[in-house]
Structure formats: structure tokens, C-alpha cells
Amino acid sequence: MGDLPIVRFEEKIVETVKENPVVVVIGETGSGKSTQLPQILYRRGYAKSGIIAVTQPRRVAAVSVSRRVAQEQNVRIGEEVGYAIRFEDRTSEKTRIKYLTDGVLLRESLFNPELNQYSVIILDEAHERSLNTDILLGLMKRLIKWRHSNLKVLITSATLDGGKVSRFFSDCPVLTVPGELFPVEIVHISELPKSYVEASLKKAIDIHVREPEGDILIFLTGQDDIEKLVLKLEERVQSLEEGSCMDALILPLHGSLPPEMQASELACHSPCWLPEWIVAVVCAGMFHVRVFSPPPPNCRRFIVSTNIAETSLTVDGVVYVIDSGYVKQRQYNPSTGMYSLEVVQISKVQAKQRAGRAGRTRPGKCYRLYPSTVYHDDFLDATIPEIQRSSLAGTVLYLKSLDLADMDILKFDFLDSPSVESLEDALKQLYLVDAIDENGSITSLGRKMAELPLEPSLSRTLLEANELDCLSQALTVVSMLSAETTLLPAPSKSSEKKRRHTLSNLPDGFGLGDHIQLLQIYEQWYQTDYNIDWCKENNLQVRGMVFVRDVRKQLSQIMQKITKGSLDVQTSNRRRGGQQEFKSLRKALCIGYANQLAERMIRHNGHRPLGFKSELVQVHPSSVLKSDEDGMLPNYVVYHELIVTSRPFMRNVCAVEMRWVAPILAKLDKLNVFKLSGGSSQPDNQIQEVTSTVEKKEIAAVQPPEDRASMIQAARERFLARKEWPHPLNMWHSLVGLELDWDAKSP
DNA sequence: GAGCACTGC
Numbered sequence: 037m038g039d040l041p042i043v044r045f046e047e048k049i050v051e052t053v054k055e056n057p058v059v060v061v062i063g064e065t066g067s068g069k070s071t072q073l074p075q076i077l078y079r080r081g082y083a084k085s086g087i088i089a090v091t092q093p094r095r096v097a098a099v100s101v102s103r104r105v106a107q108e109q110n111v112r113i114g115e116e117v118g119y120a121i122r123f124e125d126r127t128s129e130k131t132r133i134k135y136l137t138d139g140v141l142l143r144e145s146l147f148n149p150e151l152n153q154y155s156v157i158i159l160d161e162a163h164e165r166s167l168n169t170d171i172l173l174g175l176m177k178r179l180i181k182w183r184h185s186n187l188k189v190l191i192t193s194a195t196l197d198g199g200k201v202s203r204f205f206s207d208c209p210v211l212t213v214p215g216e217l218f219p220v221e222i223v224h225i226s227e228l229p230k231s232y233v234e235a236s237l238k239k240a241i242d243i244h245v246r247e248p249e250g251d252i253l254i255f256l257t258g259q260d261d262i263e264k265l266v267l268k269l270e271e272r273v274q275s276l277e278e279g280s281c282m283d284a285l286i287l288p289l290h291g292s293l294p295p296e297m298q299a300s301e302l303a304c305h306s307p308c309w310l311p312e313w314i315v316a317v318v319c320a321g322m323f324h325v326r327v328f329s330p331p332p333p334n335c336r337r338f339i340v341s342t343n344i345a346e347t348s349l350t351v352d353g354v355v356y357v358i359d360s361g362y363v364k365q366r367q368y369n370p371s372t373g374m375y376s377l378e379v380v381q382i383s384k385v386q387a388k389q390r391a392g393r394a395g396r397t398r399p400g401k402c403y404r405l406y407p408s409t410v411y412h413d414d415f416l417d418a419t420i421p422e423i424q425r426s427s428l429a430g431t432v433l434y435l436k437s438l439d440l441a442d443m444d445i446l447k448f449d450f451l452d453s454p455s456v457e458s459l460e461d462a463l464k465q466l467y468l469v470d471a472i473d474e475n476g477s478i479t480s481l482g483r484k485m486a487e488l489p490l491e492p493s494l495s496r497t498l499l500e501a502n503e504l505d506c507l508s509q510a511l512t513v514v515s516m517l518s519a520e521t522t523l524l525p526a527p528s529k530s531s532e533k534k535r536r537h538t539l540s541n542l543p544d545g546f547g548l549g550d551h552i553q554l555l556q557i558y559e560q561w562y563q564t565d566y567n568i569d570w571c572k573e574n575n576l577q578v579r580g581m582v583f584v585r586d587v588r589k590q591l592s593q594i595m596q597k598i599t600k601g602s603l604d605v606q607t608s609n610r611r612r613g614g615q616q617e618f619k620s621l622r623k624a625l626c627i628g629y630a631n632q633l634a635e636r637m638i639r640h641n642g643h644r645p646l647g648f649k650s651e652l653v654q655v656h657p658s659s660v661l662k663s664d665e666d667g668m669l670p671n672y673v674v675y676h677e678l679i680v681t682s683r684p685f686m687r688n689v690c691a692v693e694m695r696w697v698a699p700i701l702a703k704l705d706k707l708n709v710f711k712l713s714g715g716s717s718q719p720d721n722q723i724q725e726v727t728s729t730v731e732k733k734e735i736a737a738v739q740p741p742e743d744r745a746s747m748i749q750a751a752r753e754r755f756l757a758r759k760e761w762p763h764p765l766n767m768w769h770s771l772v773g774l775e776l777d778w779d780a781k782s783p
Numbered sequence: 784g785a786g787c788a789c790t791g792c
Contacts, residue, residue, distance in 0.1 A: 656784090
């Protein structure tokens with residue numbers, strides 16, 4: 037590995053690190069930064085007073101890079117070089133270089149905020165801007181002030197973003213280490229295509245017919261488009277004259293592919309937490325994950341992929357990349373509490389990353405299905421960071437529990453701040469689940485919740501379940517929800533009927549809700565002694581169920597620790613006695629999901645989420661929740677998630693009772709976001725009561741203050757006239773208006 | 784009566 041580019045910069049790196057507490061390292065793909073930076077610092081004695089930590093956004097990366105470095109150091113993994121990821125800690129007293137996921141470092145920081153076991157912290161792949169990396173960046177900025185004499189922080193980033201990170205850390209030095217990629221020729225299309233599936237098809241066939249050998253990687257946005265393109269490619273390739281060009285192998289690649297699609301003889305050696313169809317391979321100082329076995333001779337592979345191939349997976353042999361310029365992104369709207377999955381333009385960083393996939397083994401070409409003017413003028417420099425696209429309840433609770441001095445959550449120093457709306461939404465949610473009091477201070481309950489690696493509503497459910505003697509059931513439900521997306525195999529048109537048939541053999545939660553069904557499914561599996569075949573028979577993903585078991589074990593241990601008692605966490609083995617048995621559990625869910633509560637309209641089955649400025653939503657049709665003899669759904673439900681697809685839906689819904697809901701309504705009534713946020717600049721209470729957050733900010737900005745009176749009056753009039761957004765306790769009065777509204781929207 | 788990118792504690 038002596039000839040990796042980064043090694044030539046050793047003196048420069050060491051010198052800069054010596055002089056500065058924070059250094060940004062721009063290391064392009066192939067520079068060997070992930071493996072070599074820690075080894076350089078280790079050689080120069082930086083591990084004498086502490087451990088060198090290297091964070092990674094992904095588990096696979098933490099494991100495979102550390103394996104590589106252990107090999108280079110000629111030690112066994114877990115000795116001088118080790119790694120720590122959830123469920124697996126391969127470190128010992130001897131460990132000097134420790135790779136860990138950024139989530140694990142955040143957990144460690146909860147119990148040891150100064151992180152004083154570490155002498156160096158390297159935040160790798162910071163340009164990916166994962167939620168956890170962003171929190172760590174903010175924490176590092178504070179930590180450097182406390183520990184400026186004995187802590188070094190290195191941050192690796194992409195070219196386009198290095199300057200920004202450097203400015204964030206008081207203009208710290210930026211070192212650039214070239215990569216070892218082969219040149220990639222970029223070709224832009226002259227006009228935006230009408231359909232990028234068609235455009236990709238045309239370009240791919242074009243390459244296949246004209247260009248020399250080398251695999252083609254095509255970036256699309258989702259499973260649907262991928263399946264469409266795969267079919268069309270197969271058609272077109274078959275219609276080509278035999279012998280006119282080489283053979284073709286067309287392969288889809290996305291996260292929900294069933295394992296059997298990509299069977300490989302090496303797969304059985306991969307760790308259990310990896311999807312069976314992926315094999316981790318480390319070579320040339322870089323890690324990558326290899327997909328598929330090598331292609332047959334004289335055959336070109338067409339890999340049609342989501343952005344999973346952008347960073348998470350590397351396909352060997354790719355020489356041509358076709359980039360649609362789009363990606364599917366999940367976004368959270370803090371004013372409605374809804375998630376949506378939207379197709380959006382990629383950023384320049386992403387476009388560069390995609391192009392780089394063509395130059396790993398030899399010079400390559402990247403065909404962009406968008407004009408270069410669009411790239412320069414429309415594309416954002418960097419992807420919108422996750423912290424600006426997610427619900428921040430968990431993040432805010434985490435930061436509150438750190439007890440940082442002079443901590444004002446609205447002023448926490450983020451590289452990119454989330455919106456005020458988003459932070460206020462988080463505070464509101466935390467208040468409803470009793471994690472903070474009406475002044476925004478963390479409660480003792482909130483501290484316990486922060487120790488659980490769960491969203492606040494789920495950790496609140498566990499703690500309440502413990503009080504109500506149904507902890508064992510709640511542990512199961514919460515663990516099942518943690519793995520929910522990996523439980524059921526991806527629905528594909530051909531297996532649709534079969535899947536439905538087998539699903540009907542599973543329990544139905546007595547019609548009380550999806551949480552109850554999840555509980556019953558796990559308990560049935562438990563009764564088969566965790567039989568793998570039972571999962572297969574019922575079409576449940578084995579990997580997902582095993583993950584649930586691991587999560588459940590971890591949560592049980594943390595609950596034992598938090599409550600300092602021996603708890604009944606055993607999975608139930610009794611024969612079910614009926615609905616009555618789930619009453620306590622449902623009550624615990626109601627209290628835990630106080631921030632995710634919805635009320636049914638009088639005359640129809642539309643629900644209105646409480647506490648959000650929101651449209652009506654429907655129970656997702658996949659739910660097992662049953663309606664009564666009049667066809668009506670329960671008056672009150674809690675939901676796990678609001679997701680907008682063709683309409684807004686509540687996914688994973690559970691029926692709750694009015695008498696449990698009443699105290700939550702009272703709390704919603706008292707809600708005062710200004711007080712929650714510390715209230716230093718609190719405007720007078722009349723504005724608070726009658727205006728939305730946006731209006732409040734507008735009013736507060738008016739100068740001089742005397743001119744605000746008329747605006748306040750106007751806001752009050754609007755409030756009094758407002759029918760579609762009633763006060764929680766007066767809601768019945770305005771239901772008629774809502775129903776009319778709803779009917780007008782229905783087709 | 785619908786359909787969903789990718790991570791992580």
C-alpha cells in the first residue's frame with residue numbers, strides 16, 4: 037500500500053495536524069484516506085495518549101475498512117485495530133485504531149460527553165451529510181474548545197464542500213489529496229429528455245452497439261422504473277442481430293431485491309447482517325462491496341440501479357455510466373408532520389460521485405441525460421443535508437440530554453441549521469410525550485428515553501408499558517417496528533397473489549391495529565423456537581426477523597439498566613385469550629404516540645391528525661384495523677407514520693380509547709411553543725394564541741413595534757374565522773366545515 | 784383499496 041497517493045502527503049499531513057486542532061482533508065475516491073490517515077497518525081505517536089477513532093456512515097464500511105487496516109498492520113481484528121457497530125463490538129484494551137459508525141460514537145458521547153478516551157477523531161465521508169455526521173460536526177466544534185490541547189479532529193469531505201466545512205471550523209486548513217481514479221469523459225445530452233427511461237434505453241443500446249467492452253451502470257430513481265427499463269432492454273437486446281455485438285446480461289439493483297436473485301458462492305461467508313446477495317470485498321486500500329459474480333466472457337452487463345450503487349455498493353467492471361440526474365428522496369414537512377418520497381434533481385456532488393463510478397478500473401465515460409447548462413445553473417452544489425429533511429424529535433432530545441452548557445436548542449451551531457419550524461415541531465412533539473416540561477427542560481423521563489436507541493414515541497411507549505406491566509409485549513412491538521421495511525419482501529407483480537394468500541395465514545391483530553398484529557407475528561415465531569422455515573412459509577424476510585430479535589435483546593438490556601430492576605422481558609408463550617389482553621399495551625401506545633394521534637370525522641372514515649396543521653388522512657389500506665358493524669373506524673387512533681403517496685396515509689395504526697386520549701387533548705390545548713423553546717424573545721401571549729409560526733415571525737419582524745398592533749388584530753380575526761383548523765377541544769363545532777372540504781376533494 | 788430511495792443507534 038506504500039504507493040497510495042495519500043502516503044506521499046504524509047509529512048504535510050502530520051505537520052498540519054500538529055499545528056491545528058481541526059483539519060479538513062479532501063480525499064478523492066481512491067486516495068486511501070479511510071485506511072491511511074489513521075495509520076499515518078498512529079505511526080507518528082498520536083495513539084499514545086488515546087485511541088484514534090474513525091467514523092463511517094455505514095456498518096459495512098466500518099467493518100471492511102477496519103479488516104483491511106488490521107491486515108496491513110498484521111494484527112488480528114479486535115486487537116490494535118478494531119471496530120464497533122450496533123450489536124457488535126470488536127475492540128479490546130489493546131485497540132489503538134477504532135472504526136465505528138457515527139451513530140455508535142453519538143451513543144458513546146451520551147455517556148462520556150468529553151470522549152476523552154480518544155486522542156484523534158476522524159469523521160470520514162462527512163460530505164454525505166448524514167444526520168449523525170452533522171450532529172457530530174456540531175459537537176466536535178464544542179469539544180475542540182474544551183479539549184484543544186489533547187484532541188485532534190480530522191474531517192474528510194468532497195471537493196465542492198471543503199471550503200464550507202473549513203469556514204465552519206474557523207477557517208481551519210484544507211488539505212487536498214488526489215485520488216487514483218482513471219479519467220472519466222463527461223458527455224451531456226443537448227436537451228432534457230421527456231422520459232429518462234426511454235433516454236436511458238436509447239443511450240444504453242447505443243453504447244452496446246458502438247463502444248468497446250465494459251459494463252454499463254444506469255442510475256434511475258426507483259424499483260418501478262428499473263423494472264420497466266430492464267424489460268425494455270431485454271426486448272431490444274434480443275432484437276439485435278445475432279453476432280453483431282457481444283452478449284448482454286441485464287441486472288436490476290435496488291434495496292428490496294430478494295436475496296435469491298443475486299446468489300453467489302461467496303455469500304455464505306458474509307456476516308449475517310449483510311443482505312445475502314452482497315459480498316464485501318476489500319482491495320487496494322479501499323473498501324468496496326462487490327455485487328454479483330464476475331460476468332461470463334464476451335458479455336456486457338447492464339446494471340440498472342437506484343442510488344444504492346452511488347456509495348453503498350460498487351460494481352466491478354463498470355466503464356460506462358448513464359446518469360438520469362434524479363434521485364428519490366424522503367422529506368419531512370414539520371408543519372403537517374407528514375413524510376413524502378419525492379423524485380428530485382441530484383446535486384453536483386452526487387453527479388460527480390456517479391460519474392466516478394465509471395473510472396475505477398480504467399478510463400470511462402459518463403453520459404448525463406441533462407444539458408450542461410442545467411447542471412451548472414440548476415443543480416445544487418451539495419445534496420440538502422438529512423438534518424433539513426427529517427423529523428428532529430429524536431435529535432433534539434439527544435442534544436437536550438447532553439446537558440451542554442449554555443445550550444439553547446434553537447441556537448445550536450449546525451453546519452447547516454434546520455428550520456425554526458422543524459425545531460419547534462420537535463419541541464412540541466417532545467412535550468406531548470413528556471420528555472420535556474412546559475419550559476422546554478428535559479424531564480427525568482426524557483433522560484431515560486434518550487438512552488434508548490429509538491424514536492421518542494417508541495421509547496415513551498416502552499417506559500409507559502413498564503408501568504402498565506406489559507413491557508414484554510411493547511418490546512416486541514417496538515422491535516418489529518424498527519425493522520418494519522425489511523420484514524416483508526418487495527411486492528412484485530408475479531408473486532402478488534401468492535403473497536396475499538400466505539399473508540392471510542398470519543394473525544390479524546383482532547382488528548385492533550397493526551401493532552397488535554406485529555406482536556402476534558413475533559410471538560408465533562417465538563413459539564416455533566425462531567424457526568427459519570416458518571418465516572419462509574409466511575413470506576417474512578429471515579434477515580428482518582433475526583434483526584428484530586437482536587433489537588429486542590438490546591432494548592431489553594437497556595430497559596433493565598434504566599429501571600435498575602429485573603424486568604419481565606420474556607416473550608409471551610401463552611395461548612391468546614382475546615382482545616382484552618392487549619388493553620394495557622394499547623394504552624401504553626396511546627401515551628407513547630401522544631404526538632401521533634388522530635381523530636375520526638363524524639360521518640366518514642377520514643381522520644385528522646391532532647397537533648398539526650394538517651389535511652385529513654386515511655388509514656392505509658394495508659392496515660388490519662377493522663371497522664365496526666356500521667362500517668366506521670375507531671374514533672381515535674395512533675399512527676406510526678404519516679406518508680404522502682397518492683394521498684396522505686397513516687401507516688401502522690392502532691385503535692385507542694377516548695378516556696386515554698382526554699389528557700392528551702388537554703395538553704395540546706396548553707401547548708405554548710414559545711415557552712418550550714426557552715422563550716427569551718417571547719412575544720406577547722395574544723399573538724401566540726392566534727397566529728401560526730410563520731405569522732408570528734412576520735409580525736415580530738415589523739418595526740417599530742407599535743405597528744404590530746394592527747397585524748395582531750388581523751391575525752386574531754383570521755383565527756376566529758378559521759374553520760378548517762379548530763382548537764383541539766372545540767373541534768366538534770367545526771366538523772361540518774371539514775367534511776364539506778373533504779367531500780369537495782374526493783373525486 | 785395501495786405500491787416505497789438509502790442509511791443508522
